[in-house]
Amino acid sequence: MTTYVLIPGAGGSAFYWHRVEPLLRERGHDVVAVDLPAGDDSAGLTEYADVIVDAIGDRTGLVLVAQSMGGFSAPLVAARVPVELLVMVNAMVPRPGESAGAWWENTGQAAAAAELAAREGRSTEFDLEASFFHDVPPEVTAAVFAREEPPQSGTPFELPWPLDAWPDVPTRFLQGRDDRFFPLEFQRRQARERLGIEIDVMPGGHLVALSQPAELAAWLDRYRTDAALA
Template sequence: MDLDVTYVLIPGAGGSAFYWHRVEPLLRERGHDVVAVDLPAGDDRAGLAEYADAVVSAVGGRTGLVLVGQSMGGLTAPLVAARLPVRLLVLLNAMVPRPGESGGQWWGNTGQDAAARRMAARDGRSGEFELESWFFHDVPDEVREAVFARGEPAQSGTPFERPWPLDGWPDVPTRFLQGRDDRLFPVEFQRRQARERLGIDIDEMPGGHLVALSRPAELVERLERYRVAAGWRAEAG
């Protein structure tokens, strides 16, 4: 087993490591260590600093870190990358913060709502948010049912209230992978966000906002391509 590679998987809103339950075994089959993190999302005392603490604690002394931040996890992942020897940071359908900007301010500052409504109008959908049609439209029925059976995870507003604390993006190689069918963060919106805030281009793959649930094998293949391009061996073991 090639334990020099550790995938650290940070979920989005709700903070549940279960989001990665279809991805984690596929990465382990390829010989990698995997840490899927549960965040204290339901704790009103916990902000992004506490989220980062949870990730750092879960990682422990592991090395060869590939950090993957999904959606809201894009606010936490760079805080972790500033504290641990991360070799690669992958943003997945992610929010990209600016120094001093709160998570709550991000929505208006980026124009997310207008972008999502434009996409909905083009697709002939209502612009009003609805969980199943916006998030689970491409997730297999049995997977969606398994997620819903766990109940709706709590998400405190605390992480959205405080300014993002870093002075700039950490000096870590960063890739941005975006589902081209994402209805919450449309691909053209994400393309602009990545260029304006990070100065990088996005890579696209099929799938909506929850690609770890809808297309885990293809997601793993994309992550592995990033790993190889970053200088690790093409084959584990």
């Protein structure tokens, strides 16, 4: 049996995956949606990886799925436990020795997002709803905002990414075509330069698990099948 391990981005809430998790279970898979200790100032990326490994337990057939900031912790897990596939979804891609805090300036993310906003006639000022929830159904957005806002400590952004190289595990990169936070061409460049791979593109913005859960689940199942046949 395949086990999908769903790793959230900043804020560390497993609730992010609540629309995708049942769809993967309906396809006959085990699913572990991980809550990370995002509000704990004593927890960095290594501690995030510890929590994920503990959540996996003795499960096998692992497919790690990393959303956004989860791209910094998922490879640490892949270096510690047998993983069949790592799927990056609208994710940050670290380089050895690079902190998550330095990633933003190193990659030019702010300029890329501002350029896209200007091209689309939007304000270049950051706006949470406009940047993240522009394509999320209103009732889903309301459910998210009805929950207490998850805190995010700065600790995971401070220390250098500890691996010497990307783990030796098959890696795929899935990007939302309409992501305003990490624009498509920006992500295409990151995947090429940092991973040496091309991205796949699906409809949706930065929060595709909320806006396009069925499409995302189908892509994940497709990746699993391709990996099994490889």
